[in-house]
Amino acid sequence: MSVLLDSSTMVLVQGITGREGGFHTEQMQSMGTKVVGGTSPGKGGTTHLGVPVFDTAADAVRATGANASGIFVPAPFAADAIMEAAAAGITLIVCITEGIPIQDMIRVKEFLRGYPQARLVGANCPGLITPGQAKIGIIPQRITSPGAVGLVSRSGTLTYEVASALSAAGLGQSTIVGIGGDPVLGLTFRDVVELFVQDPGTTNLVLIGEIGGSDEEHAAELLARGSRLKAVAFISGRTAPEGKRMGHAGAIISGNRGTAKSKEEAFRKAGVAVAETTDDIVGMLR
Amino acid sequence: MKLLEYQAKEVLASLGIAIPPGVVARNPAEAAAAFARLGPVAVKAQVPVGGRGKAGGIKLASSEAEARRAAEQIIGMDIKGFKVPLVYCEAALDIAREIYLGFTVDRDARANILMLSAKGGMEIEQVAEESPAAIARLYPNPWRGPLDFELTQLVFDAGLGDLSRPLVSLIKKLYRAIPDYDALTAEINPLVVTKRGEVIAGDAKLEIDDNAMWRHKDLEEKYGALIEGDPYEVEAKKRGLTYVSLDGDIGIIGNGAGLCMGTLDLVQRAGGRPANFCDIGGGAKAEVVENALAVILMNPKVKGVLINVFGGITRGDEVAKGVVTARDNLKMTLPLVVRMSGTREEEGREILKRNGIEPGVSGWEAAKKIVELTRAGVT
Numbered sequence: 001m002s003v004l005l006d007s008s009t010m011v012l013v014q015g016i017t018g019r020e021g022g023f024h025t026e027q028m029q030s031m032g033t034k035v036v037g038g039t040s041p042g043k044g045g046t047t048h049l050g051v052p053v054f055d056t057a058a059d060a061v062r063a064t065g066a067n068a069s070g071i072f073v074p075a076p077f078a079a080d081a082i083m084e085a086a087a088a089g090i091t092l093i094v095c096i097t098e099g100i101p102i103q104d105m106i107r108v109k110e111f112l113r114g115y116p117q118a119r120l121v122g123a124n125c126p127g128l129i130t131p132g133q134a135k136i137g138i139i140p141q142r143i144t145s146p147g148a149v150g151l152v153s154r155s156g157t158l159t160y161e162v163a164s165a166l167s168a169a170g171l172g173q174s175t176i177v178g179i180g181g182d183p184v185l186g187l188t189f190r191d192v193v194e195l196f197v198q199d200p201g202t203t204n205l206v207l208i209g210e211i212g213g214s215d216e217e218h219a220a221e222l223l224a225r226g227s228r229l230k231a232v233a234f235i236s237g238r239t240a241p242e243g244k245r246m247g248h249a250g251a252i253i254s255g256n257r258g259t260a261k262s263k264e265e266a267f268r269k270a271g272v273a274v275a276e277t278t279d280d281i282v283g284m285l286r
Numbered sequence: 287m288k289l290l291e292y293q294a295k296e297v298l299a300s301l302g303i304a305i306p307p308g309v310v311a312r313n314p315a316e317a318a319a320a321f322a323r324l325g326p327v328a329v330k331a332q333v334p335v336g337g338r339g340k341a342g343g344i345k346l347a348s349s350e351a352e353a354r355r356a357a358e359q360i361i362g363m364d365i366k367g368f369k370v371p372l373v374y375c376e377a378a379l380d381i382a383r384e385i386y387l388g389f390t391v392d393r394d395a396r397a398n399i400l401m402l403s404a405k406g407g408m409e410i411e412q413v414a415e416e417s418p419a420a421i422a423r424l425y426p427n428p429w430r431g432p433l434d435f436e437l438t439q440l441v442f443d444a445g446l447g448d449l450s451r452p453l454v455s456l457i458k459k460l461y462r463a464i465p466d467y468d469a470l471t472a473e474i475n476p477l478v479v480t481k482r483g484e485v486i487a488g489d490a491k492l493e494i495d496d497n498a499m500w501r502h503k504d505l506e507e508k509y510g511a512l513i514e515g516d517p518y519e520v521e522a523k524k525r526g527l528t529y530v531s532l533d534g535d536i537g538i539i540g541n542g543a544g545l546c547m548g549t550l551d552l553v554q555r556a557g558g559r560p561a562n563f564c565d566i567g568g569g570a571k572a573e574v575v576e577n578a579l580a581v582i583l584m585n586p587k588v589k590g591v592l593i594n595v596f597g598g599i600t601r602g603d604e605v606a607k608g609v610v611t612a613r614d615n616l617k618m619t620l621p622l623v624v625r626m627s628g629t630r631e632e633e634g635r636e637i638l639k640r641n642g643i644e645p646g647v648s649g650w651e652a653a654k655k656i657v658e659l660t661r662a663g664v665t
Contacts (some may be wrong), residue, residue, distance in 0.1 A: 076500065098567070101498035102391060103468050107428045109396045155544020157596040161649065164596075164627070181543055184396045212542050213393045226322035236547040239532075239554045240563075243335075247528045247543025249497060250393070255411060277552060279650050 001201020002130035003150065003192070004092055004119070005068060009134055012066035012090065013038040014057060014073055014081045016048055020096075021072035024138050025049050028070070031141040033134040035053070036064040057081075057088040070091035070127060070136040074272040077105035078123060083111050086118040086200040093186070094136040095123035102249065105184040112186075120186025124248070126156035126178035139163070139176060147172015149285065150196035152189060153208035154181050154215075154248070158236060162208060162278050169282040174202040181248030183212065189219035197227050204285050205229040207272070209263050213252045216263040224270035231285035232284045233267040234275040287335035287494045287641040291510045292374040294492035297467065298474070301459045304486045308376035317357030320375035321350045329356035333368040338410075341365045346378070367516060379488060382481045385446065386410055387457065388473035388491075389409075389464060392425070398464060400424040400432065400457070402444040405503070406476035407488075420444075431461050438565055452485045466507065468498035509660040518585055527564060534559025536660055537582035537591035539575070541566050541605075549594045551648055558657035561588050566595075575608030580616055590621035590660035594649050602634025610641040621659035623650035 011028065015021040016038025026049060029035050037052045037060045044055030054060035057069065069085045071078060071094065078097035100123050112118055115238045121128060127137010132146035138156070143164040149171050151176060153159040159178050166173060177192050179185055189207065196202045205227075209216035216235065238260040240246045242253045253259050264274045275281045289297065295305045309320035311329075321327055332525055333342030338344060343365050347353035349630040353375065363370045384406035392399040403421045405413050413420055422443035425431035432440075437454040444454060456477075463469035473491040480486060501505050522529030528543070532550070536558045540546030543565050562585070564578050575593075595605050609624055625646035626634050635645050646652030 062376075075497065099497045101468055101501075102470060102495050103428070103464060103471065103498065106391070106397055109438050110428050130363075153544070155542060155548075156544035157540070157542030159544075160596045161545065161548075183393050208544065210547060218394075236544050236551060239548060239550045239560065241532065244530045244563075245496075246530060246547050246563055247567075251543055251547065277555065277650060278548060279648065 001199050002133065003195040003199050003202070004121075004128055004175060004177065005130050005134050005136060007032060007034065007133040009068045009092070010034050010036045010064065010066045011134070011136055012036060012057065012060050012064065012069040012085075014085065015069045016040060016051075016053060016071055016072075017043055018072055019256065020229040021199050022049060024072065027138075028135055032137060033136070034242075036066050051249050055134050057084045057090065061088045061090065064091065064149045064181040068136060069094065071095040071097060071123075072249070073097060075099040075101075081118060082108050082123070086115040091117050092119050092121070092136070094125070094127045095120045095186070096125065096127055096137050097122075099261040100124070100182070102184055105182065107226055109184060121177065122180040122182075122186055124182045125180030126159060128175060128177045130175045131173050137178065139178065143167055144176060145172040147174065148201060148203040149173045149206060150199070150204065151206045151208070152192040152196070153178050154189075154210050154250070155208055155236065157214070158278065160210055162206060162234075164279055165278065165282050166206070171204070171282065171285060174199060181210070181250050183250035190222050193219045193222055197229060202229065205231040205266070206281060206285070207231065207233040209233060209235045211240050211246065211253050211260050211263075212234070212248070212258040214258065217266040220263075220266035220270040220272065224271055230285065231272040231283050232275055233264070234278055234281060235263045287496060287499065287505070287510065289492045289494065289509055290328060290332040290334060291490055292332060294490035295487060296489055297463065297492055298460070298490055301462050301466075303456060303459050304484060305490075306376050306379055306486055308374055309416060311357055311375050312372045313361065314354040317347075317373060317375055318350045318354040321347060324375065324377045326378050328378060329353060329360060331360045331363060331365060331370045331372045331525070332372050332374055332378060333365045333588060335366045335368060337579065338365050339647070343370065344640055346481040347375075348379070349639060362510035379478050379486060380481045381478050383479045384476035384488065385479065386413065386421075386475045387460065387477045388471065389460065389469065390471045390473070395425060397425045398428060400426055400461075401438065402440055402446070402457070402480060404445050410475065417551055426461065432457065432464070449485070456485055463492060467502060468495040469493065470495050480499030482499075487491060518581055521584060522581045525581060527574070527578055527581060528567065529578075529581060530563040532560050533563055534561045535587045535589045536656055537561050537564075537576045537585070537588045538592045539564045539566055539582070539591065541595045545596055547654065549592065552653035553592065553657065556650075556653040556657040558653070558660065561585055572604055572611055574613060576612035579612040579618065583616055583618060583620070588620065590623070590656050592652055593622070593624045593626070594652060595624075595626045602631040603637060606634035606637035609643065610637060611645070621656060623652050623656040623659065625649055643648040
């Protein structure tokens with residue numbers, strides 16, 4: 001079992017003819033993801049990587065029945081691509097693009113209220129993968145393996161680190177969801193935790209958070225109500241100084257808000273084990 | 287990008303908001319000339335951080351000699367890591383009351399929030415803690431902006447109904463900083479009502495989204511160079527790197543912010559002290575790695591460098607080539623530990639080995655290794 005996506009999900013790639021879009025479409029296809037088409041305005045009617053290319057998302061959805069989309073277009077065009085996907089009827093929109101202006105994302109969030117069936121993952125995220133079935137995004141499949149650990153993270157590379165360690169220890173994953181490092185995101189920690197709680201195929205939960213905002217605290221509140229999942233959390237940025245943006249637009253401590261300490265305490269209070277390093281996570285799940 | 291006060295005020299003035307008469311002074315003679323033009327002035331340090339008053343960065347001058355002396359004392363001062371490049375000499379206002387007005391991004395609500403309070407002149411965080419009811423709030427629709435009736439309600443909620451006409455008009459002007467300039471924060475505190483009833487921006491804070499600088503090249507060109515922060519951060523920015531200076535002696539390069547932050551935490555746990563945060567991001571090219579190493583090696587405190595790369599969108603072979611070329615080009619002799627895995631890692635490892643660099647095993651092992659090497663001073 002899994003959350004958000006499985007082998008039946010029909011995936012559209014927005015920006016399929018770009019360098020990154022093309023590279024990762026091949027990776028997605030190689031693990032069996034059902035990529036049904038791509039978009040690239042002006043290249044409609046052609047074929048790329050064995051799938052039809054359309055000028056717009058609406059054309060693609062009409063012709064292929066795609067219900068999910070991976071967005072690999074450059075930042076100045078990404079917000080529009082998200083809204084285009086929602087308006088075309090896509091229900092799972094995964095935006096990999098980094099560097100989208102925050103005001104663009106605030107407008108996107110307001111726009112998406114008109115499309116309650118559309119779920120957005122990201123932006124500025126590695127996407128998601130249900131090992132052995134399908135992926136949308138850039139998470140390398142060879143470090144993942146099918147199983148029952150749900151993994152949700154604000155980071156890209158740190159997620160790979162943990163997935164790799166889990167797989168090496170024989171702990172497979174139900175679904176790995178990278179929610180992204182921006183301050184204004186689609187799905188939150190709490191949203192994804194709720195999905196994992198409802199998924200009978202998930203028995204364990206790993207949360208990889210970082211400094212900034214209070215999304216981890218909100219997820220902790222939910223878990224504090226009691227859940228059947230055995231959970232471990234890790235927060236990066238313990239050594240980060242106040243007021244400095246640590247790479248991710250969202251990774252910033254403001255005054256005494258958004259510290260690693262506050263997040264770790266929230267998880268401990270909720271009965272969630274907190275790992276000192278990512279290497280400790282595997283041992284704590286067992 | 288956080289603008290300096292005078293820059294923020296220039297932007298506000300361009301939006302039609304009244305600001306006090308003021309003059310920028312780069313040296314004591316210019317401050318004296320400002321006094322001659324404006325009379326008694328506040329001489330204010332221009333730095334993109336708060337708390338400059340407490341740090342001695344604001345002085346009142348009631349004579350030409352005082353203005354000159356104030357500028358002498360303030361220019362070149364260090365306020366929270368920022369060297370003061372110039373002062374802003376501003377005519378004193380005849381203050382009747384002080385109001386707080388500000389837009390900022392509410393992360394939890396994933397929206398812009400507008401706050402208005404009759405309690406101006408103090409930190410809004412303090413007002414929020416002590417008397418939250420004194421702040422009126424509105425989440426303007428980001429597509430159309432706040433409407434007149436919404437703002438009228440806000441103004442009355444804040445207990446400022448007697449000023450509803452000028453305030454509604456002024457708030458609509460300030461709102462333009464969001465769609466026109468991608469402002470993340472646009473704050474006027476205090477917003478001064480003078481004894482003659484004029485409404486004037488006493489101070490101004492404007493932070494522009496770094497992700498949106500590509501559509502505000504004019505602001506970057508006009509103001510960017512003047513903000514003199516940490517020299518390594520300035521150099522890193524020129525080279526297009528995501529870099530933050532810290533006060534240790536182990537240089538860190540990672541791909542991805544989370545991994546990079548995690549690497550800092552590991553180094554500290556291993557007993558070392560990171561000199562910096564440097565995220566070379568997804569799709570890092572050879573030249574990016576070289577740029578990152580070059581900036582880190584500028585810092586004479588650095589005794590060794592740890593590179594931690596886990597590949598997703600980043601290709602291991604490109605990273606390895608970059609590391610080798612950078613080390614050779616920069617004639618680097620300090621200890622270097624490279625931990626690498628992910629896409630095309632085998633090719634990457636081969637390239638490193640062929641060039642005499644041994645790849646580390648895990649992030650934790652690599653962190654321990656670099657701490658050990660820098661302690662021993664071995665090259």
